[in-house]
Amino acid sequence: MAVIFTSINFIAVLLFVPETQYNRDISKSLGSETSAGSVQTSDPNLASSSELVKVEKSPGGKEAEVASQTDAHPALQIPKKTWLQEMSLWNELPKDTNLWEMFIRPLPLIVYPAVMFSFLTYAVSLAWVVAINILNSFILQAPPYNWKPSINGLINIPALLGNLLGSVTGGWLVDKYSDWRARKNNGVFKPESRLVLLIIPALIVPAGCILFGYGVAETMHWTTLFFGNGMVSVGLTAVPIIGMTYVSDAYLPLAPDALLLVNGLKNIVAFGFLHGVSDWVASAGYINAFGTQAGVYVAILALAIPLFFFGERVRHTTSLWKIVLRN
Template identity: 65%
Template sequence: MPNPNDPNDPLRWSRSKKHVCFGAVCAFTFLTNFAIGGLAPAFYILSLEFHKTQTETSALLIWPILVLGLFNFFWVPMANYFGKRPVFVFASLLLSAAYLWGALAQSFESLLWSNIVAAFAGSSTEAVGAAMVNDLYFLHQRGNLMSFYVNSISGGNTIGPLICGFVITGTSWRWQKWIAFILTFINFLVVVFFVPETRYDRSGLLRVSTPASAPSLDDENAPPNLEKTPTTKSEAAEVSLERDSVPQVPVKTWRQELSLRSGRPKNTNLLKLFIRPLPLIVYPAVILSFLGYAVSLAWVVAINILNPFVLQAPPYNWRPDVNGLINIPALIGNLVGSWLGGWVVDRYSDWRSKKNGGIFQPETRLHLLFIPALIVPAGCLAFGYGVAETLNWTALFFGTGMVSVGLTFVPIATMTYVSDCYLPVNADALELVNGLKNIVAFGFLYGVLPWVTEAGYINAFGTQAGIYVLIMLLAIPVIIFGRQIRHATAQWRVIL
């Protein structure tokens, strides 16, 4: 609920101000993956240039994935304690410096460490960026906006390799880093001058109703049924008197909004903020979300790692630019997944709410998970059989696109569900989801090359298909018993 007496409340910002702020964070997230995951088409060339094996070269992507997950547990407490703005200003500057380092790297080890430092900086948006959706937007907008955010993550891993393939063929892999440095530094300037602090304390808000004619909210941005119109003159007078008794907060100047200091939370300390998210691992919604996100990410990145060594080697013998085209179906899959997991799930949840007498049940966001549960395993089988039997490239392309649907659909649906269930601690919950999914994905990816080499593509990707179905089946008890689970977990004293 927005504060009707404070125009500085992020929920009351103008639509353009919200979108610029959110867009800068999405761009930061996109660029993190653009130059790290985007380097995949160059892996075959890099293995020859630096005399590294296939497994050693894959470290350029596998270790940054681990860092992206682990350091969520560093950045989120820092953002909760010092504010999101100072974190983004520092992290975006560090990301720019890391890409400059990568462009100038003269050894494989230097390039690897530049990617690791970039992942450290980029990990600041994995959970904090998702939490900003709740800072800026209302309940009925969050699913759709979360789809934009998740698509910015996945888009870096698809558009990045697509562009990198042509850059490598035309110039060299270093220009991928130079492009990333230029774009990241421009975005750093946007963050410095146009992204205010979005953290806002709502604990002391007066829970009063406002007249329907009150101009305190932008009607286009206001959520449905947010306010209750007084039914009698006495109620209206009481509400008006209560509103008038609270002084209006002055609007901050642009210079004040650029401050890196926004106060520190009361009754807590930094150590407590570091420890607080960990007990949330016992929440079923969090378990479902991080496991579903982990396998959706791992299977896509596994294809990104493997396809250059398949398509640039005999019998395909493709150039890097042609190899990069495999990311077109991946991009289409991401867009389809984000549309289904965001807009379609939002519309479906609204429809179910109307049928339920206007009562929203968060579990309706999980009903459509059967879609990726069917499409992603089929994509795994198409890619695995395509490589093993040296089928036409279309089999590999279709498989990649189908697997990519899950990378956006599953996190959008499940992370929005987590936010709906545990809104007061959503930043901590999303921190845990984003951190753990990268750690789990790292475990799978660390062994994917030896696994494929020993078991073969058919067995490896067939097993991946089975694992994916099993994890999607975990949604069934959450859907059936979700209401009871939410009521029970609300009584758990796991938050310090």
């Protein structure tokens, strides 16, 4: 079952997810006077290239006005990629690309609170799913369940449903809520409004951890484990979507490097957790291990609270930091 779903997903990504990389001059596109974190707007069509766009009130009460310096004519000269070019697995890099610089350039961005928050929340959301994926075969293929490997794969069905629910929550629902908050705020969009709905995975995922841990320890019915897995899987999509979109909104000019850093670091954490979770559960027991996971998850997602109240001031302060290497 897992092989079938993975194959379908691979083919879908191969055929329907095109390459979007173009060699653009980001500094010219955003305007020479625009700094990181100073542009927040949910609709780029609200203003033409020559208009002043009021985007957000600064902590001092003044509205930040950004003049778009983008000239539409050079963009028209960029040839549209063919379908085969968009589907290509390899793309030619600009001749002036320094691969070593590209590798180390994202690293200083970890000091930005939004980037650190997105990394931590993504890491724990992935790690807890990895824990269940590693352990479920030892549980369901042993007494009293005695499942065959082919049946064991069905535990991925609630995980898929949880991922879908998380995608809707972190994507569509958060967008609707953010739009509503912007209208209530006289049309001013604030990235921190996205963080409010983290309350949903903050409740569902820890409950799923506890349900799965107790279900295994008390040898409850297999549906208990399935429900627990599905609930934990909600966080794997909802939390990263919210966190990384928040980073993109808060630090638009730095978004590519910041998101690259977030994805790289969370994989390191998941890899390390992969090698330690079995021994941890064996020594601590399922109830203690998964109960600890639930507590850690709530503690990390609770970092959204100070970000919600002080995130705007933090963004305006960090936008003045000059810690990023040249593009």
